[in-house]
Amino acid sequence: MGGLFPAHLCPVWTMPAPRLIPRAAVTAQPGCPGATEERLSRFFLSACLSAPPPHQGPALPSSPSPLCCAQPAGGGHRDKMPSIFAYQSSELDWCETNFQYSELVAEFYNTFTNVPFFIFGPLMMFLMHPYAQRRSRYIYIVWVLFMVIGLFSMYFHMTLSFLGQLLDEIAILWFLGSAYGIWMPRCYFPSFLGGNRSQFICLVFITTAVSTLLSFLRPTVNAYALNSIGLHVLYIVCREYRKTSNKELRHLIEVCVVLWAGALASWISDRLHCSFWQRIHFFYLHSIWHVLISITFPYGMVTMALVDASYEMPGETLKVRYWPRDRWPVGLPYVEIRGDDKNC
DSSP: OOOOGGGGGOGGGGGGOEEEEOOTTTOOOOSTTOHHHHHHHHHHHHHHHHHOOSSSSSOOOOOOOOOOOOOOOOOOOOOOOOTTTTTSSSSSOSOOOOSSSSSSSSSSSHHHHTTHHHHHHHHHHHHHHHHHHHHHHTTHHHHHHHHHHHHHHHHHHHOOOHHHHHHHHHHHHHHHHHHHHHHHOOSSSSSGGGGHHHHHHHHHHHHHHHHHHHHHHOHHHHHHHHHHHHHHHHHHHHHHHHHOOHHHHHHHHHHHHHHHHHHHHHHHHHHSSSHHHHHHOOOHHHHHHHHHHHHHHHHHHHHHHHHHHHHHOOTOEEEEEESSSSTTOOEEEEEEOOOOOOOO
16 A cells, blocks of 8 residues: 655654654655555654644755665765664664563563573572682683673663674673683694693684674674584584583583573574564564573583583592572582592
């Protein structure tokens, strides 16, 4: 159906003060690529009806609508690029309806399902404190970065800004890089390092820093860096699963892989099958990803701590405990050092 109330019939001076408009409500002005004239007609109709009475002076010259951001065919004026701080300046937009509950929060559920990061982070720092004192105090940095992931993810989904997207991805990159440098077994180091962990940490730091710099120039670099680290960690976990007879370690690996697979399936399904989930009014798959991955990370860190202990702490016995109770079917894992009674 064509435009019910064309934009040129509503003078510029009758337009109300600008406000945040959900992306689903208005996409472009008629004539712009991908315009939906019926939606735009309703928008301009409501804008004109709610506008104050016009003044009695001479007619003001018309100006192009700010809603149309496309360059005219054959060249001409090009609007300025949106600020990286601006709402919805990111190319990513998840399946959840934007600005459904607040004009300040773009994706309500995707924003507030990051709260577990702020709960599990301090809790794991407390539970893993005795282990960190024995192994390395750099472990605290890993859990601080875990909370930073939650903070930047919350900012990204609240604004859908390009800066929020970069900060979210970079936080995950540094979190994985830090855990990679601390817990990677020496037998998997590149041969030219000779098993030197300090040099390996420097190598990981330089690689992560270069990837961070490139992500501002080529944002797609982050996806490759994250996938590379994730796949290599999965490869190591699979090898250790085949080698070990430790029932606790095997159980942790199994639970970790199941949680990670469920989280990844939610993420992919939200990206690739959004139209289906919208038809059945279920927009929460990316929120489920947040909850599952916030649980997967602690399981993964404890798994890597057990694998690392067999190489770096041969005189110690690590016991897996669960908060709040070991006997509960669901709990947050952590390690407890039992002393020097390990049979080597």
